Amino acid sequence: MADTLVAEPVVAPPTPPRPQPGGSARRLRRRSRAVRYTFRAIVVVYLVMLVGWPLTLVAQRAFGKGLTDIQELFADPQIRHAFILTVVVALISVAINTVFGISISILLVRYEFPGKRVLSAFIDLPLAVSPIVVGLSLVLVYNGRSGWFGPALESAGFKVMYAAPAIIMATTFVSLPLVIREVVPVLQEIGTDQEQAARSLGANAFQRFRRITLPSIKWAVIYGMVLTLARSLGEFGAVKVVSGNVLGVTRTATLVVEEKYLNFDKSGAYATAFLLALISVACIITVSLLRPKDQG
């Protein structure tokens, strides 16, 4: 077997383009380099103006008086509560959206059913609709006085609106597509061959999912989860409508930022905003460092 004897998979080194006599090739190469640098410059300027600079300013303001602003924040039990609430709500949303996201992705990619395209389009809706609309629609359905479900649930002793369940629902709604949009293309790419091979080797549906499908989509799921977490931590509009914004009860970190900003506590607002941004950025950086290079 000739190809067994090869210890390393043979990859022919790319032959470098031979320098052409005459200047036309060199001129072309120089021009393409100029184009490359121009594009790079545009991208860098764009990102700096839109993202980098504003965020730097927030960080600068947050540390305007050293660590005192941030220390003051943590000294306030109600703000601590707001952060804990935000993180807990975000984690619950991530859990819900991960389970449903993987299930819906598999449904969309592996099964044919009437209305599939409609469902697929529907899933993008939360990204398209303004969060404030989401908030208002939840109010219509779940409010305790005139909502569809609200009064019934409330008389059963389950308060949805202006309480944690509404905040979780709103947050979950706005971050719904993120896991799905990461997982669907990967599922499409891996195809069904591996699952069928596992099936012919005796694996049942659960074993196929756990041993083949899940490891194949692992990084897409993790990336989707991180995006969901980052999005959930920062949700403002929908939460503002449904939470009731009660200090120390239903006020989340983003609402704290707004409240402080409106009350002229600018340094407090910047410090809170900085912490929120920091958690999200840390999540994304951690994942891109962990993610193996060959997984894209």
Add this chain to the structure above:
Amino acid sequence: MSIEVSQISKRFGDFVALDDVSVTIPSGGLTALLGPSGGGKSTLLRIIAGLEYPDEGSVVIEGVDATDLPAQNRNVGFVFQHYAAFKHLSVYRNVAFGLEIRKRPKDEIHRRVMELLELVHLEQFADRKPAQLSGGQRQRMALARALAVEPTVLLLDEPFGALDAKVRKELRDWLRRLHDEVHVTTVFVTHDQEEALEVADEIVVINEGRIEQIGTPDQLYDEPAGDFVMRFLGPVTQLGGQLVRPHDLHLRAHADGVGVPGEVSRIIRVGFEVRLDVTTADQVVGVSVTRAQFLSLGLDVGAPVRLEVAPNATTVAVDPTVDLPELVDA
């Protein structure tokens, strides 16, 4: 004891993939399902594997009715055209997969996997990921993986289709030798008649969802059941109303005498073989002769010749209903 496929029909929407197909595949043999793409041979293989269910008919594997048995309970080894390697698992874990699912003890798994890796010459690659293997190596890994569970039957779907010509030929020989060692009932799908003729004990020719002929390579080549099989199993040409192989035509460099008169209109030399087009009154006939014969005939373009079908040659009457794409390269 064998695989018995009875009256299987399968439709995909309006497309009839298999139409009332019955075939018995003998135990311990190496059987090829041969036919053009889209003819239904892969569908038949996938129905035997349980990866597809028939609309009608039944599948009995070694005496067990498997028609409604899910794939994971059929104990069938399946090898895919594009390897279907478990990308996230090492070569070792790929081969061990079926045994791990069956919860075999660790030392038994280790022994069996190493044995199989040796069989497919991949023992030094146990810790590699499939991405680090060549196509041929991946397919051998897939074969070891399928054999690991000691399947009742081994099914291969165009196993060498994605490989380049040289590796394909090597693996083909190797599959034949492997089968002589392992003796597991093996069925493989191919559209390459040379592959089928060279490797298989028995060939089932399938076209447009029906079986055209079942037989040994010799039977198929020497006694084709009809126009289609004759055309599909090798180059053919037409002389009058008969299909005949170009090398079964006898060529004489005379204007007179017995045989159909004609004139040499084209000469192509391919290695040891020389292919000539002879234009007769109503058709162009392809003839192939060896280089030595060609030189002794001393022919040139425009030379008058006489054509005759050699004695004992296989001929089939042309069936005007068979309309096939140009499969022959002569």
